[in-house]
Amino acid sequence: MKQLLTLILCLSFYNFQAQEDLSLDYYLPEDVTYNSEIPTPQEVLGYVPGKWHVSHDQLLNYVRELADRSPRISIENRGSTFEGRPLILLTITSAENHKNLEEIRKKHIALTQENAASLNTEDMPVVVNQGFSIHGNEPSGSNAALLVAYHLAAAGGPEIQNLLDNTVILFDPSFNPDGLQRFSYWANTNKSANINPDPQDREYNEVWPGGRTNHYWFDMNRDWLPVQLPESRARIATFHKWYPNILTDHHEMGSNSTFFFQPGIPSRTHPLTPELNQDLTKEIGTYHASALDEIGSLYYTEENYDDFYYGKGSTFPDVNGSIGILFEQGSSRGHAQETDNGLLTFPFTIRNQFTAALSTLEAAKNMRVKLLNYQRDFYNNSRKNASNGAYAFGSENDASSAYHLAEILKRHKIEVYGTKTDFRTDEKQFRKGYSYIVPKNQRQQRLVKAMFEKRTSFEDSLFYDVSAWTLPLAFNLDYTEDASLKPAATEEEISKPSVPDVQKSDYAYLMQWHDYYAPKALNMILQKGLRAKVGMQAFKAENKKYDYGTILIPVQNQKLNKEELQAFLNEVAEISNVKIEAVSTGMTRGINLGSNQFRALEPQKVALIVGDGITPYDAGEVWHLFDQRYQMKITKLDTRSLQRTDLEPYTDIILPNMWGDALDQQAVEKLKEWIKDGGTLIGYRNVAKWLEKNELLDLKFKETDLVAEDISFEDRGDFTGAQGIGGAIFEAKIDRSHPVNFGYSDDKIALFRNTTIFVEADEQSYKNPIKYTKDPLLSGYISKPNLDSLAGTVPFKHKAMAKGNVVLFTDNTNFRAFWYGTNKLLMNVIFFGDEM
Numbered sequence: 001m002k003q004l005l006t007l008i009l010c011l012s013f014y015n016f017q018a019q020e021d022l023s024l025d026y027y028l029p030e031d032v033t034y035n036s037e038i039p040t041p042q043e044v045l046g047y048v049p050g051k052w053h054v055s056h057d058q059l060l061n062y063v064r065e066l067a068d069r070s071p072r073i074s075i076e077n078r079g080s081t082f083e084g085r086p087l088i089l090l091t092i093t094s095a096e097n098h099k100n101l102e103e104i105r106k107k108h109i110a111l112t113q114e115n116a117a118s119l120n121t122e123d124m125p126v127v128v129n130q131g132f133s134i135h136g137n138e139p140s141g142s143n144a145a146l147l148v149a150y151h152l153a154a155a156g157g158p159e160i161q162n163l164l165d166n167t168v169i170l171f172d173p174s175f176n177p178d179g180l181q182r183f184s185y186w187a188n189t190n191k192s193a194n195i196n197p198d199p200q201d202r203e204y205n206e207v208w209p210g211g212r213t214n215h216y217w218f219d220m221n222r223d224w225l226p227v228q229l230p231e232s233r234a235r236i237a238t239f240h241k242w243y244p245n246i247l248t249d250h251h252e253m254g255s256n257s258t259f260f261f262q263p264g265i266p267s268r269t270h271p272l273t274p275e276l277n278q279d280l281t282k283e284i285g286t287y288h289a290s291a292l293d294e295i296g297s298l299y300y301t302e303e304n305y306d307d308f309y310y311g312k313g314s315t316f317p318d319v320n321g322s323i324g325i326l327f328e329q330g331s332s333r334g335h336a337q338e339t340d341n342g343l344l345t346f347p348f349t350i351r352n353q354f355t356a357a358l359s360t361l362e363a364a365k366n367m368r369v370k371l372l373n374y375q376r377d378f379y380n381n382s383r384k385n386a387s388n389g390a391y392a393f394g395s396e397n398d399a400s401s402a403y404h405l406a407e408i409l410k411r412h413k414i415e416v417y418g419t420k421t422d423f424r425t426d427e428k429q430f431r432k433g434y435s436y437i438v439p440k441n442q443r444q445q446r447l448v449k450a451m452f453e454k455r456t457s458f459e460d461s462l463f464y465d466v467s468a469w470t471l472p473l474a475f476n477l478d479y480t481e482d483a484s485l486k487p488a489a490t491e492e493e494i495s496k497p498s499v500p501d502v503q504k505s506d507y508a509y510l511m512q513w514h515d516y517y518a519p520k521a522l523n524m525i526l527q528k529g530l531r532a533k534v535g536m537q538a539f540k541a542e543n544k545k546y547d548y549g550t551i552l553i554p555v556q557n558q559k560l561n562k563e564e565l566q567a568f569l570n571e572v573a574e575i576s577n578v579k580i581e582a583v584s585t586g587m588t589r590g591i592n593l594g595s596n597q598f599r600a601l602e603p604q605k606v607a608l609i610v611g612d613g614i615t616p617y618d619a620g621e622v623w624h625l626f627d628q629r630y631q632m633k634i635t636k637l638d639t640r641s642l643q644r645t646d647l648e649p650y651t652d653i654i655l656p657n658m659w660g661d662a663l664d665q666q667a668v669e670k671l672k673e674w675i676k677d678g679g680t681l682i683g684y685r686n687v688a689k690w691l692e693k694n695e696l697l698d699l700k701f702k703e704t705d706l707v708a709e710d711i712s713f714e715d716r717g718d719f720t721g722a723q724g725i726g727g728a729i730f731e732a733k734i735d736r737s738h739p740v741n742f743g744y745s746d747d748k749i750a751l752f753r754n755t756t757i758f759v760e761a762d763e764q765s766y767k768n769p770i771k772y773t774k775d776p777l778l779s780g781y782i783s784k785p786n787l788d789s790l791a792g793t794v795p796f797k798h799k800a801m802a803k804g805n806v807v808l809f810t811d812n813t814n815f816r817a818f819w820y821g822t823n824k825l826l827m828n829v830i831f832f833g834d835e836m
Helices: 002-020 041-045 056-069 095-099 101-110 140-154 158-165 177-189 230-242 275-295 346-366 368-385 399-411 445-452 518-527 562-576 616-629 639-644 665-676 687-693 716-721 784-790 820-835
Strands: 073-080 086-092 126-132 167-172 246-253 259-261 323-330 336-339 342-345 390-394 423-425 428-430 435-439 478-482 508-511 533-535 539-541 544-546 551-554 581-583 598-600 606-610 634-638 652-655 680-684 728-734 748-753 770-779 796-801 804-809
Touching (some): 056 140, 073 140, 073 230, 086 140, 095 101, 095 158, 126 140, 140 167, 167 230, 230 399, 246 346, 259 275, 259 346, 275 346, 323 346, 346 368, 368 445, 390 399, 399 820, 518 551, 518 820, 606 616, 606 639, 616 820, 634 639, 652 820, 665 804, 680 687, 680 820, 687 804, 748 770
Parallel strands (some): 246 323, 652 680, 680 804
Antiparallel strands (some): 073 086, 390 435, 390 478, 423 428, 533 551, 533 598, 539 544, 728 770, 796 804
């Protein structure tokens, strides 16, 4: 034991001494001379990369300096993060190519267009998009980016000139500026002068929520397809501006791992990805292997990771004629850490990422014509295999949700047309202004299919991420696939929905609850101090039908006079794109406007529990929904100080998915008293177990009995892994008269689910306003035992407790900010919880 300890201490001293004596020679290739007029990283940063963690502002300063000094580099700002940090892109190529860059881009884009066969790929540069550290606490990528950019700017000799003459490099040194800044602060402020590699040291254990995510705690490597975040929109715009031949995505993984490069597990590749794509990925991998062999680094490939969900940076390119490459480096998570593979230092992780970045460029240069021809053939074959007809999608009552899906398609350069007239097909009604048509026969037909298809059969039963993301279902839209559909010449390009001006009324105004932004409109009305009521039943006023959940704004007894009220409601309608209609009488068919079935509403003050023990993703999705979509204030209450927090001001408290003992017994008792005094507690996902344990809800869980038969020890992980629900879409029947379902026009809804929490239905049918159907699977993978268990269970539970309410959603209604179709379930509880 003493000998082992002595060896570890010796190795530690050697590595720490090496870190103190760190120079660029540790990273850079031998026998390469560098232009002394180009500043080295340490000349701008004040240290050699690896000694400290680079912050985003330091990174930005350095690459701007390179762009100022090197004719090989230009820089552009494509927008900003939620925290205002620039989303920059470097374009790196030879000085001669820079003079003709737009012409090079146009010729490259022509490879994806019709009549590309005449193009001579022998004379075209290959395009490589290199991106680093989309997860901010996986920093070796962005720190390596400093060195890669320096090498490309300053290296001399015929080899680098040949590379730059034949390659255009789109270089994003930080996919996630906000997360990188957060993590660099943590690692640097917890670094000791005598580096301590003990994994239990504070340096290697970030405080909640950690630096992985962006400002709203989103995992941005899941947003390449839905494109809901500013960082994603910038990089998607770059991708579709250029259609790079290779896109690399530099990540980190657990500290006890080595280095991974794609391909991943072959059986877990999406069927829409051509086989040749994986062959080329494997060929590129030989360059990584050779380069890592040369520096003595361990690595592996064709394990763990997959190429299925097209919303990841390494997989999104595969459905767009490019080659996506994932790199995963074992993480030091700080400056040095003891691991199963010995002492893992931060400089070592940087060197591996740097090496892989250069081997990618070497592969691109040598495979240039092959990659260009593959891209041309990909789009040519896509057109040949495209079927006739189109997809139609829309909603009879919710123009905003339909528009936002069309908006996603346009971001991906997909042809989509707004309908000029109403039409009916496949027993569905599609209205002008509420519906869109997407032709199948277009350049992006594979991507369109990936977005619209329902898939329920799979070669493999394990997924690194979700197994389904059918976008019309995510938006709760009607959609159909029809061979006879085609856009007519008269159909319009998409435009943002608009509503007519609000006419003046001396009596009342009515607002249907169907549109996605109806909660935003209601919040504006209530926060203004105006009286509003919700209709508990459907009715007909002035020959128009009004559905469950219609909002009534009386003219009398308001703080605004008639003219002021009309002007304000006009402003609400314009901002929210929600139609508000004037009525002149309270006499209706059904409930009259003075009926007790119109219930008075109050302004809501909502809190969100965050902090240790809470899943940051789930919490961030709620925060983003309120703050960005509905412009509603939401107070974030930390689990560490909940016992000292005054809960009395809050009407609703949301408790996202959590783990461990996030809330102690004192917090439980405090929440119980708050509920009894009139508060509504809304729990998500595995909060179900906590609610049952603490007698806040009476739940009966349906358990799935699994017995492994003929399963070997080697395959045990696959057997148990296949019983999880990584993310699939299921159908539920809804009771539209229940307040949780106000605003929904159909009696069926598509729910996203990634838990195996199955709650049995109540024997009283009216207590099951949302219930999974007998055959609920719409799209995605679920094991047969789990599917049997899920059928007939309920994803929603409500219980009145004295003056207050306890509500549970077993499913995530706010998944990754693109599950528009179920956001309103949460908002209905917020505004109408007391009516349940």
